[in-house]
Amino acid sequence: VTSVDVARRAGVSQSTVSLVLSGKAQGRVSARTEAVVRAAARDLGYRPNVAARALRTGVARTVGLVVPDVTHPFFGPVLRGAQQAAWRAGYAVALVDVPPTGDWALAPVEALQAGPVDGLMCFEVEPPEGTEVPIVAIETETPGVPFVRFDTEAGTAAAFRHLLELGHTRIGHLAAAFEAPTFDLRTEVGRKVMAAAGLDPDEQPRAVTELFEFPAAAAAATELLDAGATAIFADDDVIAGGVYLATRARGLRIPRDVSLVGYDDLPFAQILDPPLTTIAADPAALGAAAFEVLAARMRGENGESGRIIPVELIERGSTGPPPTGTRRARR
Amino acid sequence: VTSVDVARRAGVSQSTVSLVLSGKAQGRVSARTEAVVRAAARDLGYRPNVAARALRTGVARTVGLVVPDVTHPFFGPVLRGAQQAAWRAGYAVALVDVPPTGDWALAPVEALQAGPVDGLMCFEVEPPEGTEVPIVAIETETPGVPFVRFDTEAGTAAAFRHLLELGHTRIGHLAAAFEAPTFDLRTEVGRKVMAAAGLDPDEQPRAVTELFEFPAAAAAATELLDAGATAIFADDDVIAGGVYLATRARGLRIPRDVSLVGYDDLPFAQILDPPLTTIAADPAALGAAAFEVLAARMRGENGESGRIIPVELIERGSTGPPPTGTRRARR
DNA sequence: TTGTAGGCGTTATCAC
DNA sequence: GTGATAACGCCTACAA
Numbered sequence: 001v002t003s004v005d006v007a008r009r010a011g012v013s014q015s016t017v018s019l020v021l022s023g024k025a026q027g028r029v030s031a032r033t034e035a036v037v038r039a040a041a042r043d044l045g046y047r048p049n050v051a052a053r054a055l056r057t058g059v060a061r062t063v064g065l066v067v068p069d070v071t072h073p074f075f076g077p078v079l080r081g082a083q084q085a086a087w088r089a090g091y092a093v094a095l096v097d098v099p100p101t102g103d104w105a106l107a108p109v110e111a112l113q114a115g116p117v118d119g120l121m122c123f124e125v126e127p128p129e130g131t132e133v134p135i136v137a138i139e140t141e142t143p144g145v146p147f148v149r150f151d152t153e154a155g156t157a158a159a160f161r162h163l164l165e166l167g168h169t170r171i172g173h174l175a176a177a178f179e180a181p182t183f184d185l186r187t188e189v190g191r192k193v194m195a196a197a198g199l200d201p202d203e204q205p206r207a208v209t210e211l212f213e214f215p216a217a218a219a220a221a222t223e224l225l226d227a228g229a230t231a232i233f234a235d236d237d238v239i240a241g242g243v244y245l246a247t248r249a250r251g252l253r254i255p256r257d258v259s260l261v262g263y264d265d266l267p268f269a270q271i272l273d274p275p276l277t278t279i280a281a282d283p284a285a286l287g288a289a290a291f292e293v294l295a296a297r298m299r300g301e302n303g304e305s306g307r308i309i310p311v312e313l314i315e316r317g318s319t320g321p322p323p324t325g326t327r328r329a330r331r
Numbered sequence: 332v333t334s335v336d337v338a339r340r341a342g343v344s345q346s347t348v349s350l351v352l353s354g355k356a357q358g359r360v361s362a363r364t365e366a367v368v369r370a371a372a373r374d375l376g377y378r379p380n381v382a383a384r385a386l387r388t389g390v391a392r393t394v395g396l397v398v399p400d401v402t403h404p405f406f407g408p409v410l411r412g413a414q415q416a417a418w419r420a421g422y423a424v425a426l427v428d429v430p431p432t433g434d435w436a437l438a439p440v441e442a443l444q445a446g447p448v449d450g451l452m453c454f455e456v457e458p459p460e461g462t463e464v465p466i467v468a469i470e471t472e473t474p475g476v477p478f479v480r481f482d483t484e485a486g487t488a489a490a491f492r493h494l495l496e497l498g499h500t501r502i503g504h505l506a507a508a509f510e511a512p513t514f515d516l517r518t519e520v521g522r523k524v525m526a527a528a529g530l531d532p533d534e535q536p537r538a539v540t541e542l543f544e545f546p547a548a549a550a551a552a553t554e555l556l557d558a559g560a561t562a563i564f565a566d567d568d569v570i571a572g573g574v575y576l577a578t579r580a581r582g583l584r585i586p587r588d589v590s591l592v593g594y595d596d597l598p599f600a601q602i603l604d605p606p607l608t609t610i611a612a613d614p615a616a617l618g619a620a621a622f623e624v625l626a627a628r629m630r631g632e633n634g635e636s637g638r639i640i641p642v643e644l645i646e647r648g649s650t651g652p653p654p655t656g657t658r659r660a661r662r
Numbered sequence: 663t664t665g666t667a668g669g670c671g672t673t674a675t676c677a678c
Numbered sequence: 679g680t681g682a683t684a685a686c687g688c689c690t691a692c693a694a
Binding site: 051 | 400403410414426544
């Protein structure tokens with residue numbers, strides 16, 4: 001069913017149908033004609049063909065969201081936030097999951113360049129070079145590209161200060177191997193805060209996990225435990241989850257033997273035993289903000305260069321004072 | 332940059348370009364010409380305009396995946412599985428998150444009908460009526476619609492039998508209020524298995540949670556605890572997570588005081604304390620299978636009417652024998 | 663082996 | 679106020 005069918009049924013020309021249905025009928029088409037057209041369209045269940053419209057107007061009313069791993073629980077809410085904001089603005093969101101490795105990693109993104117997308121939101125993914133459409137970077141930064149990100153500096157600093165105030169002097173960093181500015185920043189801020197507190201950052205243990213998976217994180221956490229850490233800052237709640245596994249295997253208890261701070265406040269943080277102290281970030285807000293910044297860019301406004309979203313330390317049960325000397329010596 | 336630009340640069344006609352680049356040049360275009368065209372296309376960075384192609388061919392090479400809640404951790408892997416299968420077949424996947432409530436719930440789906448999509452995969456969402464494109468239902472069943480789903484009967488039966496074999500005679504069902512065949516099936520199978528074991532299903536406690544969220548599930552779990560359940564079958568791992576919260580608040584221990592079986596084997600199941608016994612289902616396989624069935628339908632093959640994917644009981648630490656009479660009497 | 667021509671369903675610019 | 683008419687970029691008979 002095309003606009004021609006509607007026109008025929010309404011007894012008008014096809015262009016009148018187009019005028020009416022695209023809302024440009026103001027003072028150009030009589031109210032009577034307009035009503036007839038609308039009725040005909042409804043009766044026929046007419047829906048404009050998006051391909052034809054896109055071809056004619058050069059606009060797809062679709063934006064792409066590129067993520068490195070749909071599987072990570074953090075993305076669901078991000079997508080939902082972006083989707084809602086986009087929906088309100090009359091846009092659809094195409095989700096693209098780029099394969100973690102390999103040179104063809106960007107193949108899916110390139111496919112989008114072909115025109116089905118009017119803009120791109122890249123989450124922790126380096127925005128492709130030489131793109132025609134507007135881009136917004138999420139949780140990553142590239143010169144000249146507008147961005148949306150969390151206040152990682154404040155979040156990380158809050159986490160380390162919390163541990164420091166509890167009296168810890170041996171704070172391990174359980175880091176993600178994933179290459180992204182947000183993780184680099186955590187390392188940097190952590191070192192700075194510890195240095196400011198009189199600790200030598202180079203003396204503090206550090207371990208790296210390749211995957212955002214519990215067993216991998218547990219292996220890395222074990223290194224930290226072996227290095228005598230009494231507190232651990234994990235780059236992410238999933239990684240923090242690995243610490244629960246590692247301590248359990250060692251017969252250690254959180255927070256009695258080791259304190260732990262995670263990052264993201266994923267839902268499962270609250271059901272762990274003890275519940276995880278973590279930095280809460282609102283992923284839906286991130287997604288929505290990303291779309292808004294992108295929308296402004298698509299409208300041609302170049303004002304806003306980025307947006308930083310606040311985060312918050314949630315103290316739950318996984319942090320406490322360091323163990324006394326005797327208890328620590330036990331192992 | 333259009334195919335006309337490529338043609339001009341290669342010194343051939345536009346149709347020759349089209350022939351070459353759509354792979355239909357076999358024995359119709361000379362190797363030399365073909366090489367020239369390809370070079371020109373590469374130099375110019377030509378990418379066919381999908382809108383134009385879709386308009387001309389009537390095919391979008393895109394399928395939609397409709398989910399009720401992107402936020403649930405189960406979907407990430409489903410999407411990834413579908414995405415991979417689709418990608419290999421040259422299709423893109425458009426993710427659509429339908430708002431959980433309200434009449435406009437299907438608005439996003441309707442938007443897709445307009446033509447941007449060649450097929451639809453509906454996850455736990457009632458497939459819309461009178462659709463033009465092929466549909467496959469995931470984890471839901473509608474007469475006449477091909478489906479892909481897990482072997483819920485086997486999974487549920489395995490869970491209940493496991494509890495029964497452990498000696499439990501008071502088995503609570505912590506159910507999701509979410510309206511879906513897969514959940515109805517769990518109730519039905521659970522009752523059947525218990526009846527077969529000589530238990531009166533109507534005597535067994537049952538509680539319902541509206542949301543797939545830990546606090547809500549915890550509230551419902553508390554009812555079951557109050558009703559004297561010594562074992563709980565949860566419709567889902569997230570819901571099972573609520574039981575950890577509820578037992579902790581009550582000072583009860585899993586599995587000493589109450590046994591628990593979840594469903595889905597979400598990643599966090601392994602880091603809970605004790606690790607959760609659950610029914611493992613492979614969500615990526617589900618997504619991939621859904622695309623395959625849909626692809627067959629899109630090819631016009633009407634043979635396969637559905638596919639059932641096996642699941643498996645993973646015994647971890649959350650199940651054990653029921654407490655002795657004395658211990659139970661204590662509370 | 664290559665080129666010509668027509669049309670997919672819209673929107674937008676003009677005449678009427 | 680309304681209706682022809684011309685693109686948008688691509689694919690595909692069919693003609694040369």
